[in-house]
Amino acid sequence: MYMDKNVLVIGGSSQIAIETIKLMLEDGYRVYATSRSEIGLKHDNLFKYRLDVSNKDDFFKLKSAICNIDFEAIIYASGIAISSPVEFLDEEELSRQLDVNLFGLLRTIKHFSPLLKDKYSKIINISSMAAYGVFPFLSPYCLSKAASDILLRAFSNETGIKYVSVRPGAIRTRFWSSCIEDNKKNFKNFGSKYEKIGLYMIENAKRNACEALEPEFAARKIYKAIRSKNPKPVLNIGNDAKFCAFFSKFFRQSFVDTFIKKSVESKSK
Numbered sequence: 001m002y003m004d005k006n007v008l009v010i011g012g013s014s015q016i017a018i019e020t021i022k023l024m025l026e027d028g029y030r031v032y033a034t035s036r037s038e039i040g041l042k043h044d045n046l047f048k049y050r051l052d053v054s055n056k057d058d059f060f061k062l063k064s065a066i067c068n069i070d071f072e073a074i075i076y077a078s079g080i081a082i083s084s085p086v087e088f089l090d091e092e093e094l095s096r097q098l099d100v101n102l103f104g105l106l107r108t109i110k111h112f113s114p115l116l117k118d119k120y121s122k123i124i125n126i127s128s129m130a131a132y133g134v135f136p137f138l139s140p141y142c143l144s145k146a147a148s149d150i151l152l153r154a155f156s157n158e159t160g161i162k163y164v165s166v167r168p169g170a171i172r173t174r175f176w177s178s179c180i181e182d183n184k185k186n187f188k189n190f191g192s193k194y195e196k197i198g199l200y201m202i203e204n205a206k207r208n209a210c211e212a213l214e215p216e217f218a219a220r221k222i223y224k225a226i227r228s229k230n231p232k233p234v235l236n237i238g239n240d241a242k243f244c245a246f247f248s249k250f251f252r253q254s255f256v257d258t259f260i261k262k263s264v265e266s267k268s269k
Helices: 015-026 056-066 091-115 139-159 175-182 184-190 195-211 215-227 239-250 253-267
Strands: 006-010 030-035 046-050 073-076 122-126 162-168 234-237
Touching (some): 006 015, 006 091, 015 030, 015 215, 046 056, 056 091, 073 091, 073 215, 091 122, 122 139, 122 215, 162 215, 175 184, 175 195, 184 195, 195 253, 215 234, 234 239, 239 253
Parallel strands (some): 006 030, 006 073, 073 122, 122 162, 162 234
């Protein structure tokens, strides 16, 4: 078996993942990164594999390729965000949301957690501040992130394997433009009833793509968690994520729901 510092990254083409990979490579890690699309990095210690987290066969193929490697950490960075009013939400779209953000993580745990090296190894889930509660018109995404964190937390309690739920706020990445493109069909669900809110959400996504925190900021926080022997189980990144954490902890759910609803309504007028 290889005795190097090895890390497996599922969803390695996301910008947060790429910046994290760069930091690991600079520090001598061997990184095994998977993606459906090309990962735009080259390095002697970077090993790239194609994997679609919705394709069960891809997991078996990857496991065969890396079964003799011990990993210090596994990072699950795959994710999509479905947006729709609940009353018009397509069941297939909800299934697609959960398949990537939740079941992809479950497949990762089942196939690759046996490859973790020792008691200091960990699984890191790139979650979201959306895990703290339901944001209107983003319920599929919120549901998937909260559920994935619960799944990982339960796995950790059952096995003793450490976990980190990384909950970023808005990060300046291609994720926002990808979400707009991916939700073209779902935006029709807003119709005339929620038209102004739908337009606000699109504009807000475009703004986050240009004005939010740099992905390098998030990557440095994640890299610190990778190197830590006893990382915090929840890592909030950005003031917006820290605000969500504080708000959800110290205020009644009814108050939080009303605040979020009024906030969205005021910004969409």
